[in-house]
Amino acid sequence: MDEHKARRVADTIRQLGIRGVVSPEDPDKPDGRWRVYDSADAATRRDITDEVLTVIEGRSRPQTGPARGFVVPKSH
Template identity: 70%
Template structure:
């Protein structure tokens, strides 16, 4: 994810009450890829991006969030 997507992810995490720190993979390159970590300490942090994305996707399905599908109208 880029910086803009990371900001959206951080907002989503806060709104859903999910712990996680959204930060660049390489702290010296904020224009590079961003990930979700369990801590703000670069020396001790663990990448939890995949876990968080799984939780967020699962929540959107159970809370009536957007899903793919078709809308079929009866022409009557």
């Protein structure tokens, strides 16, 4: 993902309460690819981009199954 999308992802994970740090793959190339990591420590961090994007995608999909509410029969 690029820097623009990375900022949107960072905002979204913050709103959802997901822990993660969004930063460039290569700190010397901020205009390159960005990833989501489990911590800011470059020596010990783990890439969690795929996991986070899956959670975000799952939360943004409309509900397709049953929902709570009333069933009102059609009148004939």
